[in-house]
Amino acid sequence: MSGGLNNTELHDLGVAQLAAKLAAREVSSLEVTQHFLARIRQEQLGAFLATDADVSLAQAKAADTRLAAGERTPLLGVPLAHKDVFVTRDFPTTAGSKMLENYRSPFDATVVSRLGAQGAGMVTLGKLNCDEFAMGSGNDNSAYKPVKNPWDTGRIPGGSSGGSAAAVAARLVPAATGTDTGGSIRQPASLSGITGIKPTYGRCSRYGMVAFASSLDQAGPMARSALDCALLLSSMAGPDPDRDSTSLDLPAIDYAADLLAARPAGGDKPLKGLRIGLPKQFFGTGCAPDVLAAVRGALAEYEKLGATLVDVSLPLTELSIPVYYVIAPAEASSNLSRFDGVRYGHRAAHYTDLDDMYKKSRSEGFGDEATRRIMIGTYVLSHGYYDAYYLKAQKIRRLIAQDFQTAFTQCDIIAGPVSPTVAWKIGEKSDDPVANYRADIYTLSSSLAGLPGMSVPAGFGAGGMPVGLQLIGNYFKEAQLLGAAHQFQLATDWHLRQPPSL
DSSP states (O other): OOOOGGGGGGOOOOOHHHHHHHHHSSSSHHHHHHHHHHHHHHHOOOEEEEEEHHHHHHHHHHHHHHTTTOOOTTTTEEEEEEETTBSSSSSSTTTTGGGGGGGOOOSSHHHHHHHHHTTOEEEEEEEOOOOOOOSSSSSSOOOOOOBBBBHHHHHHHSSSHHHHHHHHHTSSSEEEEEEESSSSHHHHHHHHHHHHEEOOOTSSSOOBBBSOTTTOOEEEEEESSHHHHHHHHHBBBBBBBTOOTOOOOOOOOHHHHHHSSOSSSSSSSSSTTOEEEEEEESSSTTSHHHHHHHHHHHHHHHHHHOOOEEOOOTTTTTGGHHHHHHHHHHHHHHHHOOSSSSSSSOOSSSSSSSHHHHHHHHHHHHHHHHHHHHHHHHHHHHHTTTIIIHHHHHHHHHHHHHHHHHHHOSSSSSEEEEESOOOBBBTTTTOHHHHHHHHHTTTTHHHHHTTTEEEEEEEEEEGEEEEEEEEOOOHHHHHHHHHHHHHHHHHHHHGGOOOOOO
8 A cells, every 4th residue: 555644644534534545545444444443442431342353354355455446435445333232243232231241143234234345335343332222311321331521531422322422532433323312313422522413213224223212213423524424324324115114215315415516606605595493492591501602603603604593482392301201211111121031132040930030131131221211111101101191292292393393484404502511420410310311402302303413513611521513404304404514614623623632
């Protein structure tokens, strides 16, 4: 290989930059993979749960063979890592739980296969830590170890995709997959200073994703920039009718194409005509002043780019917390019933009969937060409470979705904070589940409605911790969201900032 690129600089390159270097044969995928594996071996953030250098290097060599043969695809040879709720043949899949310790799947999730050797040709570096079964806002619910925020290792990185966010922020990987049920891509992206997008529900196949809440779970990319996310989402998205009945029957889109095109007409006002709605419920007393200051600074930049800010209302925002924490635990209770110690997963070593095996296996395998949500979900689905809680929550969910449609008659994109505070100290909210739940106040409503949303680095708050700006679009408007984020990132450098320890 050319040797023209200093390997010490490889981790400073994003997905698009690495892809360009690989396509120009300025560096090999093997060199890039070796460089990142060396960084991962030294990481002390708790971001990775599994690596296998032999597997990763073999994938890198295969990518180099394809590159040498003249094959050119946007992601060929670029490394990434997967949140440990996507099943993988070559790496164990635990979902952050003792229940699935050392589990090996016989197949890859659709998202994994589309990004991997059979698809885009990316190289998998390993599996990333997460809250158990994706249940949490801080990534301190992992059964194995908490993940630390690279901006301040005494703080959480956000959850449940905290391992993904921390790994990207710490330059351990250029990109990672995540999942978002109630904000688990956007919130850790915000608290860790990276970019992440949750597409419209059904854009990405859920096949092979360990289920938490089936009507809410959605896969999405996490990277440093909107362009990098667009490159990944272009390969991740698309229909999967034979394996996921909830996948949308819509063709895959090249989300990066428009972003790589020439700057739109309008000169220094590329977003002229874009109406950004500001829900009054997102800018009240519940949001910390330092977070609001950063968000308003980002919105002022959008005005400079030509966008118009308009006031809108989402009156049922406050109800999104109780609605979500009825519906999501109910679906979790159903989904996690399959982990019974019989077919796969943890089985107690000592038991007297079948019932005792079920009880001991589940008690030993599930952590506190998973147990809490299973119990809540079982309660709200039980006879006499289904109508009072679950059915009523579903009706309010529909009203929440209608609120967004009303707002979108007045604007094109909705903006606001992602989280009401910057990242908190590890363990600070461990004894107060409700405080953890309230951290998702600004992300839950769009998840309940199935809308696309993303977090874009927008500045810093208390303690020098990152703050993200949330952008929410109407159904199937991922391209519009990515375009608005990309223009903002062309005008600012928040997404290029690195943790001071790097």
